[in-house]
Amino acid sequence: MSDELKTKVQDLIDNMINPAVAGHGGFVELIDVQDNRVYLQMGGGCQGCGAADITLKAGIERLLKEELPEIIEVLDTTDHASGANPYYTAGKT
Amino acid sequence: MDRLLLLLPTTTYRTQAFVDAATKLGVDLVCAADRPNVFEADAPDHLVTLDFNDPAAAAARAAELHRRAPITAVVAVDDLTTVVASTIAERLRLPANSVAATTAARNKHDLRCRLAAAGVPQPRFRTVPLDDDPGRAAAVTHYPSVLKPLTLSASRGVIRADSPVEFVVAFRRIAKLLQREDVTVSGDGARFLLVEDYVGGDEVALEGLLMNGRLHTLAIFDKPDPLEGPFFEETIYVTPSLLSPTMQERIRAVTGHGCAALGLTEGPIHAELRVNEQGPLVLEIAARSIGGLCSRTLVFGTGMSLEEVILRHALRWPIESLTREHRAAGVMMIPIPRPGRLGAVRGRERALAVPGIEDVVITMHAGQELVPLPEGYQYLGFIFARGDRPEGVTQALRDAHAALTFEID
Numbered sequence: 140m141s142d143e144l145k146t147k148v149q150d151l152i153d154n155m156i157n158p159a160v161a162g163h164g165g166f167v168e169l170i171d172v173q174d175n176r177v178y179l180q181m182g183g184g185c186q187g188c189g190a191a192d193i194t195l196k197a198g199i200e201r202l203l204k205e206e207l208p209e210i211i212e213v214l215d216t217t218d219h220a221s222g223a224n225p226y227y228t229a230g231k232t
Numbered sequence: 233m234d235r236l237l238l239l240l241p242t243t244t245y246r247t248q249a250f251v252d253a254a255t256k257l258g259v260d261l262v263c264a265a266d267r268p269n270v271f272e273a274d275a276p277d278h279l280v281t282l283d284f285n286d287p288a289a290a291a292a293r294a295a296e297l298h299r300r301a302p303i304t305a306v307v308a309v310d311d312l313t314t315v316v317a318s319t320i321a322e323r324l325r326l327p328a329n330s331v332a333a334t335t336a337a338r339n340k341h342d343l344r345c346r347l348a349a350a351g352v353p354q355p356r357f358r359t360v361p362l363d364d365d366p367g368r369a370a371a372v373t374h375y376p377s378v379l380k381p382l383t384l385s386a387s388r389g390v391i392r393a394d395s396p397v398e399f400v401v402a403f404r405r406i407a408k409l410l411q412r413e414d415v416t417v418s419g420d421g422a423r424f425l426l427v428e429d430y431v432g433g434d435e436v437a438l439e440g441l442l443m444n445g446r447l448h449t450l451a452i453f454d455k456p457d458p459l460e461g462p463f464f465e466e467t468i469y470v471t472p473s474l475l476s477p478t479m480q481e482r483i484r485a486v487t488g489h490g491c492a493a494l495g496l497t498e499g500p501i502h503a504e505l506r507v508n509e510q511g512p513l514v515l516e517i518a519a520r521s522i523g524g525l526c527s528r529t530l531v532f533g534t535g536m537s538l539e540e541v542i543l544r545h546a547l548r549w550p551i552e553s554l555t556r557e558h559r560a561a562g563v564m565m566i567p568i569p570r571p572g573r574l575g576a577v578r579g580r581e582r583a584l585a586v587p588g589i590e591d592v593v594i595t596m597h598a599g600q601e602l603v604p605l606p607e608g609y610q611y612l613g614f615i616f617a618r619g620d621r622p623e624g625v626t627q628a629l630r631d632a633h634a635a636l637t638f639e640i641d
Contacts, residue, residue: 162270197275201278220593220594
């Protein structure tokens with residue numbers, strides 16, 4: 140079951156998610172699916188980006204849940220501190 | 233299900249903490265940013281672009297969203313969005329601070345005028361037109377003085393001047409800063425700067441939550457590093473404060489008086505005060521929570537984050553407790569030692585091994601341009617510590633910082 144779900148998630152990442160984040164120089168990599176939880180890593184412009192959490196929760200997680208309602212949540216395993224070229228960078232306001 | 237509109241500038245440090253809190257509460261989250269998200273077309277009811285520099289237009293767009301599915305609360309996560317949030321709340325008839333109050337808190341001169349009218353203790357001040365002759369203004373200034381832009385945050389552009397010569401240099405430096413591409417100022421903020429008397433003493437920050445006009449103090453932070461200028465780079469915040477209970481009560485009272493003078497009634501406030509033999513004087517009161525990643529120092533009740541407290545209040549949900557944990561906690565905003573490009577940060581493992589250190593987060597990335605104060609507004613990162621006593625937390629932060637080395641090209 141998990142392998143089948145993993146394949147479906149990978150398909151959505153390849154066909155819907157990565158083409159979208161590519162516009163900001165980013166990409167998303169599927170790390171694993173365990174107990175209906177999806178573990179992702181973000182790279183390129185997404186790694187360290189100030190909007191990465193918005194993209195993950197309001198974009199990627201919502202999209203995956205709409206297509207695959209059995210998904211419970213999407214978790215980000217990215218080391219954002221190592222991002223070398225984030226699309227947006229943060230400042231203290 | 234309650235529907236929450238979060239205003240998240242793409243440059244804020246605060247996104248993760250607020251999104252995590254909203255996720256924990258299980259609300260229907262709408263994220264509004266100042267730049268389009270790549271998934272906006274796929275999720276038009278949950279990802280929106282708002283012009284934070286045009287509150288009326290942002291409110292009109294929010295009203296469209298509200299018509300499709302009612303919004304229960306709107307929350308600004310930092311200084312840039314407080315006025316927009318109150319404009320939207322006013323349009324949607326949601327309980328929040330008035331636009332007049334948040335506008336006054338965003339403009340340092342308006343803030344000073346309101347505090348002065350209410351008799352709140354603060355430094356003596358006046359504005360100087362940026363097209364004025366700085367030499368003439370310098371001649372009628374009391375020294376030491378502090379020059380400030382009206383609307384920038386994070387001590388950006390704040391410079392102490394001890395003489396007319398230093399005044400002129402500082403004046404020109406601020407005028408040049410306001411021309412930078414990454415600075416957005418308009419109206420009086422582009423035409424004037426503020427000149428205040430420099431006030432000596434210790435500096436503290438009060439983190440609070442206003443509920444129906446009543447100030448609830450969440451924490452008072454000491455700032456153990458001296459902030460004497462010429463620039464005012466913040467480094468260590470530690471709570472609880474080591475000031476006497478009597479002085480802490482006076483700080484609470486003065487801050488509450490200041491909030492009332494501004495007309496602030498709801499939501500988080502972050503106040504900064506100087507404390508000396510005259511008592512507490514207000515430097516700033518902002519209608520937002522603490523900046524950067526510093527809120528990680530605060531845990532309430534049985535594990536609520538500051539962001540959860542803020543969201544619960546905005547949603548009118550019950551808040552179990554506003555009492556902070558008993559342990560001392562602190563954060564160091566890692567200063568930028570010199571301009572250049574960040575090569576690497578080394579020694580993180582050694583810093584993490586210092587007793588009491590919980591985390592070391594480097595937020596700037598390799599290759600990023602480093603701009604120190606007064607022109608810059610970013611930090612290299614943040615160090616977090618907890619311990620039994622504030623003094624121990626401060627020392628742990630200093631030791632962890634000393635373990636880090638920064639390669640800057």
